[in-house]
Amino acid sequence: MNKTIAFASEAVAGIGDGTTVMIGGFGGSGAPIELIHALIDAGPKNLTIINNNAGNGHVGLAALIEQGMVAKMICSFPRSADPKVFTDLYLAGKIELEIVPQGTLAERIRAGGAGIPAFYTPTSYGTELAEGKLVAEFEGRHYVQERWLKADFALIKAELGDPLGNLTYRMAARNFNPLMATAATRTVAQVTRIVAAGEIDPEQVVTPGIFIDGIVEVPDPEQEESLNREGAVYP
Amino acid sequence: MNKTIAFASEAVAGIGDGTTVMIGGFGGSGAPIELIHALIDAGPKNLTIINNNAGNGHVGLAALIEQGMVAKMICSFPRSADPKVFTDLYLAGKIELEIVPQGTLAERIRAGGAGIPAFYTPTSYGTELAEGKLVAEFEGRHYVQERWLKADFALIKAELGDPLGNLTYRMAARNFNPLMATAATRTVAQVTRIVAAGEIDPEQVVTPGIFIDGIVEVPDPEQEESLNREGAVYP
Amino acid sequence: MSAALDTLKLSSAQIAWRAAQDMEDGAYVNLGIGFPEMIAKFQPEGRDVVYHTENGVLGFGEAPAAGEEDWDLINAGKKAITLKPGAAFFHHADSFAMVRGGHLDLAVLGAYQVAENGDLANWSTGKGGVPAVGGAMDLVHGAKRVAVVTDHVTRKGEPKLLKRCALPLTGLGCVTRVYTSLAVIDVEDGRFVLRERLPQLSFEDLQSVTGAELKIHGDVADLAVPEL
Amino acid sequence: MSAALDTLKLSSAQIAWRAAQDMEDGAYVNLGIGFPEMIAKFQPEGRDVVYHTENGVLGFGEAPAAGEEDWDLINAGKKAITLKPGAAFFHHADSFAMVRGGHLDLAVLGAYQVAENGDLANWSTGKGGVPAVGGAMDLVHGAKRVAVVTDHVTRKGEPKLLKRCALPLTGLGCVTRVYTSLAVIDVEDGRFVLRERLPQLSFEDLQSVTGAELKIHGDVADLAVPEL
Numbered sequence: 001m002n003k004t005i006a007f008a009s010e011a012v013a014g015i016g017d018g019t020t021v022m023i024g025g026f027g028g029s030g031a032p033i034e035l036i037h038a039l040i041d042a043g044p045k046n047l048t049i050i051n052n053n054a055g056n057g058h059v060g061l062a063a064l065i066e067q068g069m070v071a072k073m074i075c076s077f078p079r080s081a082d083p084k085v086f087t088d089l090y091l092a093g094k095i096e097l098e099i100v101p102q103g104t105l106a107e108r109i110r111a112g113g114a115g116i117p118a119f120y121t122p123t124s125y126g127t128e129l130a131e132g133k134l135v136a137e138f139e140g141r142h143y144v145q146e147r148w149l150k151a152d153f154a155l156i157k158a159e160l161g162d163p164l165g166n167l168t169y170r171m172a173a174r175n176f177n178p179l180m181a182t183a184a185t186r187t188v189a190q191v192t193r194i195v196a197a198g199e200i201d202p203e204q205v206v207t208p209g210i211f212i213d214g215i216v217e218v219p220d221p222e223q224e225e226s227l228n229r230e231g232a233v234y235p
Numbered sequence: 236m237n238k239t240i241a242f243a244s245e246a247v248a249g250i251g252d253g254t255t256v257m258i259g260g261f262g263g264s265g266a267p268i269e270l271i272h273a274l275i276d277a278g279p280k281n282l283t284i285i286n287n288n289a290g291n292g293h294v295g296l297a298a299l300i301e302q303g304m305v306a307k308m309i310c311s312f313p314r315s316a317d318p319k320v321f322t323d324l325y326l327a328g329k330i331e332l333e334i335v336p337q338g339t340l341a342e343r344i345r346a347g348g349a350g351i352p353a354f355y356t357p358t359s360y361g362t363e364l365a366e367g368k369l370v371a372e373f374e375g376r377h378y379v380q381e382r383w384l385k386a387d388f389a390l391i392k393a394e395l396g397d398p399l400g401n402l403t404y405r406m407a408a409r410n411f412n413p414l415m416a417t418a419a420t421r422t423v424a425q426v427t428r429i430v431a432a433g434e435i436d437p438e439q440v441v442t443p444g445i446f447i448d449g450i451v452e453v454p455d456p457e458q459e460e461s462l463n464r465e466g467a468v469y470p
Numbered sequence: 471m472s473a474a475l476d477t478l479k480l481s482s483a484q485i486a487w488r489a490a491q492d493m494e495d496g497a498y499v500n501l502g503i504g505f506p507e508m509i510a511k512f513q514p515e516g517r518d519v520v521y522h523t524e525n526g527v528l529g530f531g532e533a534p535a536a537g538e539e540d541w542d543l544i545n546a547g548k549k550a551i552t553l554k555p556g557a558a559f560f561h562h563a564d565s566f567a568m569v570r571g572g573h574l575d576l577a578v579l580g581a582y583q584v585a586e587n588g589d590l591a592n593w594s595t596g597k598g599g600v601p602a603v604g605g606a607m608d609l610v611h612g613a614k615r616v617a618v619v620t621d622h623v624t625r626k627g628e629p630k631l632l633k634r635c636a637l638p639l640t641g642l643g644c645v646t647r648v649y650t651s652l653a654v655i656d657v658e659d660g661r662f663v664l665r666e667r668l669p670q671l672s673f674e675d676l677q678s679v680t681g682a683e684l685k686i687h688g689d690v691a692d693l694a695v696p697e698l
Numbered sequence: 699m700s701a702a703l704d705t706l707k708l709s710s711a712q713i714a715w716r717a718a719q720d721m722e723d724g725a726y727v728n729l730g731i732g733f734p735e736m737i738a739k740f741q742p743e744g745r746d747v748v749y750h751t752e753n754g755v756l757g758f759g760e761a762p763a764a765g766e767e768d769w770d771l772i773n774a775g776k777k778a779i780t781l782k783p784g785a786a787f788f789h790h791a792d793s794f795a796m797v798r799g800g801h802l803d804l805a806v807l808g809a810y811q812v813a814e815n816g817d818l819a820n821w822s823t824g825k826g827g828v829p830a831v832g833g834a835m836d837l838v839h840g841a842k843r844v845a846v847v848t849d850h851v852t853r854k855g856e857p858k859l860l861k862r863c864a865l866p867l868t869g870l871g872c873v874t875r876v877y878t879s880l881a882v883i884d885v886e887d888g889r890f891v892l893r894e895r896l897p898q899l900s901f902e903d904l905q906s907v908t909g910a911e912l913k914i915h916g917d918v919a920d921l922a923v924p925e926l
Contacts, residue, residue, distance in 0.1 A: 001556075026772075026776075027776040028769055028776075029753070029772050029776075030770065076830070076831055076832050077830045077832040078828050078829075078830055079828065079830045081776075083828070086828070087828050091828070097828070099830070099831055100831075101833070101835040101836050102790070102794070102832050102836060103752070103790075103793075103797055103798060103833060103836030104835075104836070105790075106789075106793070106794050107351070107791055107794060110567075110791040111354075112571075113573075114342075114563075114567035114570060114571045115357065115567070115569075115570030115611070115612050116342070116354050116570070117355050117376075117378055118355045118371070118373060118378070119353070119354040119355070120351060120354070121351060121798065122350065122798065122839040122840070123835045123836045123839055125869075126869070127835060127867045127868065127869070128822075128866050128867075129835065136353070138352035138353060138382070139352070141352075143352055143353070147373070162556055164520070164529070164556040166556060166558055168438065169787075170770050171437075171438065171755075171768070171770040171771045171787055172753055172755050172770055172771055172772055172787060174438075174787055174788065174789050175753050175789060175790050176789070176790050177789070178789045179790060182567060182571060196555075197556035198555030198556055202406075202527075202529075202557040202558050202559050203403065203404070203409075203559050204438075204439055205558035205559070206789075208558035208560060208564075208568075209528070209529075209556065209558070210498050210520065210522070210568055210573050210574075223769040223770075224769070225767075225769040225776075226769060236724055236746040236748070261525040261526075261544075261548075261562075262544065263541055264525070264541060264542050264548075265542070287562075311602070311603055311605070312602045312603065312604040313601075314600065314602045315548070318600070321600070322600050325600050326599075326600070332601070334602070336603050336604075336607040336608055337562070337603070337604050337605040337608060338524070338562075338566030338569055338570060338605060338607075339607075339608070341561075341565070341566050342566060344563070345563040345795075347799075348801075349791075349795035349798060349799045350795065350797075350798030350799040350800060351798070356570060357570065357611040358570065358607045358608045358611055359607045360641075360642065361589075362607060362638065362640065362641070363594075363639075364603065364607065397784055398784070399748070399757070399784040401786055404559075405542050406542040406543045406559055407526050407542055407543050407544055407559060408542040409526055409559055409561050410526050410561060410562050411561070411562050413561045414561055414562060414563050417795060417799060417801070431783070432783040432784035433783030433784055433785075435784075437755075437757075437781060437785040437786050440787070440788075441561075443756045443788060443792075443796075444748070444756070444757075444784065444786070445726050445801050445802075446801065458542075460539075460541040460548075
């Protein structure tokens with residue numbers, strides 16, 4: 001079994017117009033910048049993107065949005081140090097936004113990967129984000145029903161990967177990546193280093209290979225924060 | 236912060252009559268035998284025990300049941316190589332049994348720890364284990380509503396532990412232990428070795444200390460399977 | 471009929487061998503406790519299959535030699551196992567996320583009864599005693615294919631493949647293929663479709679020990695299995 | 699009143715200092731993005747507090763020196779952090795399991811408005827623009843205590859403590875204590891209960907800048923805070 005893919009361009013080749021894509025990361029931490037840039041190069045339109053944020057500056061997710069490739073964002077916090085790209089399009093009515101509380105976003109993605117079509121959470125009860133949603137009472141407290149969230153594709157970033165697709169993550173870059181890996185029809189990970197099967201201690205695997213369809217080695221991945229401090233723009 | 240407890244007897248001291256206790260392990264793998272034996276020594280009655288199984292032979296959980304301390308078992312599979320202790324009491328109507336599909340048991344415990352009071356699962360739909368439960372249809376498929384499961388106490392087994400309560404697990408002994416750690420008012424872990432804070436790589440912590448109230452070092456823990464092969468009986 | 475069947479019918483090992491031939495290269499597979507576990511022995515060469523066990527291991531291998539067991543390293547049947555390179559451990563909630571979430575390609579289970587609508591009964595004989603379900607009700611949901619390996623009839627010679635199950639159900643409409651001691655049968659649109667039968671056995675004889683109509687769509691191949 | 703208040707009132711650092719005094723030894727605490735983060739600076743000596751950040755870190759410490767940042771190691775405000783010994787990383791679902799599951803002892807948030815029934819509005823000014831909620835709606839549920847740090851009044855001098863919030867809600871009945879620039883106030887049984895006020899400020903003056911009745915149960919202590 002060898003899930004290695006040679007080029008990022010090949011990894012994103014299946015993402016066509018109208019695809020729903022989960023992109024890992026919390027801000028720049030754990031964001032698969034190189035896969036996002038390969039997706040920009042490929043150029044599909046009318047994407048729905050699921051991410052915690054909505055891009056920062058003019059690289060990565062912000063660049064994807066700036067290219068006009070994104071029809072809808074599903075996220076919890078579309079603000080950043082430099083949110084101009086998203087903000088302008090949103091205020092001009094040119095991009096749709098579904099705002100989801102951060103913990104609910106995480107749990108909906110987990111549910112999508114775990115075969116749980118719906119669950120109840122106290123989060124958002126009584127607020128405008130719960131409008132139109134089913135409410136139920138359990139032991140005297142009110143909860144909102146939330147639905148699973150799935151995607152056609154997930155693009156994630158990991159640290160080590162083996163040919164079976166087993167992954168580890170670097171520090172807080174873990175965030176949404178292991179969840180999104182489980183909830184997409186096809187998941188591709190960029191990893192800093194590919195190691196041989198067995199080199200990752202089975203107790204230290206964070207994402208077991210069953211969730212992964214392809215891995216691409218990107219030895220020195222860019223950090224969104226560093227790129228933005230340099231004023232980088234993609235492409 | 237130091238969650239270390241010197242003796243197993245002290246670790247189980249808060250478990251009184253009528254307490255609901257989650258006990259980790261899948262069969263003997265990951266079963267906190269020494270904590271269970273300390274609980275037997277303490278002798279509370281009328282316990283409700285949540286475990287995947289219902290004991291094997293005459294040690295650990297089986298011994299707890301044999302002492303007449305357990306009023307009710309919540310489990311998925313009350314069979315084993317030597318299930319006589321539970322079987323006899325059950326057939327004599329002296330112990331109550333709530334049978335829960337294994338994946339539902341795991342998910343109910345996770346939900347208890349994660350503040351999710353209810354969720355929907357395809358598991359058991361249309362079977363007698365779904366009788367009396369709410370059913371809902373999502374995208375044309377039927378699902379059963381299941382409720383979270385919590386406990387007053389959890390007794391678990393881990394491999395390494397630090398004074399903050401961070402834990403790792405040995406191989407497949409992980410099973411229910413990290414889930415139960417999250418779902419009880421008070422969780423105590425027996426660990427094979429206590430290490431200093433910082434000695435467990437933060438990326439390799441499986442159970443963060445926030446879920447743990449006490450850790451007891453048990454340097455050479457017994458294995459249920461080995462004890463049973465020797466014909467051991469506790470006490 | 472019964473005595474004749476007993477001489478004709480495949481052994482458990484032969485049923486397992488036949489089921490193993492359908493495992494695809496690269497598949498993630500869960501083999502139920504007991505008889506289905508035997509399928510791993512017959513995995514065709516050159517096919518890479520990753521085995522999942524509910525208690526939290528992916529990528530396990532054969533049983534260790536006697537005396538080499540590590541009782542923290544067991545499968546769902548609580549038998550000692552070994553690891554292949556690239557194995558992973560995880561907790562029970564993650565393990566059943568794999569199961570329910572549709573990540574397994576194949577689950578193979580035993581059966582008391584299978585109905586033509588795909589219903590499966592394999593967890594309770596309905597006779598009282600101590601009920602025990604384990605992971606069976608989870609496994610029947612989620613895997614892309616749910617196969618059953620079973621004798622074609624009970625020890626008393628009664629059909630196990632029926633119009634409707636009489637025993638308590640494990641899952642509704644979940645079985646996609648049945649490998650029996652006499653035939654290979656798919657469940658399609660609520661009907662049993664015969665794919666292979668033992669060449670020594672006539673269609674009529676097979677139908678006579680099957681509790682629901684066997685449909686034929688296209689060719690019925692010979693069920694050819696080596697001596698084992 | 700407003701000009702007088704401006705000279706009397708506590709600075710943000712002083713509000714943070716006061717809130718920090720209530721953090722218990724051994725507590726697990728989440729400090730909201732922005733102003734609440736400042737509380738960590740004033741953690742009383744000898745108290746061991748473990749800080750949680752929603753993006754998946756428990757046990758983080760101060761910001762690194764400029765130039766020493768690692769952008770894979772950030773907090774929910776996307777600022778670089780460091781680790782204390784005994785830290786742990788986890789994914790977002792586990793992180794919010796800690797939040798919703800009742801495992802945090804304390805969450806401290808900022809506020810646009812707080813109502814006497816404990817309702818909190820802190821995520822939307824209701825004026826359009828780009829809505830952004832982040833983890834606020836999760837944090838208000840689950841923590842054993844949910845405290846707010848805030849100026850007592852808006853920049854325009856209008857009360858932020860009200861009978862009912864006018865802005866879009868973050869959560870219902872969730873706030874247990876409010877640390878303002880003028881007072882410390884608990885929410886009990888749907889009423890504001892005054893616990894401490896600046897000694898230079900009369901009760902009447904405090905009430906006049908508060909949009910709901912301040913109840914007094916037992917003693918009202920002086921709100922005493924060092925120069926910072």
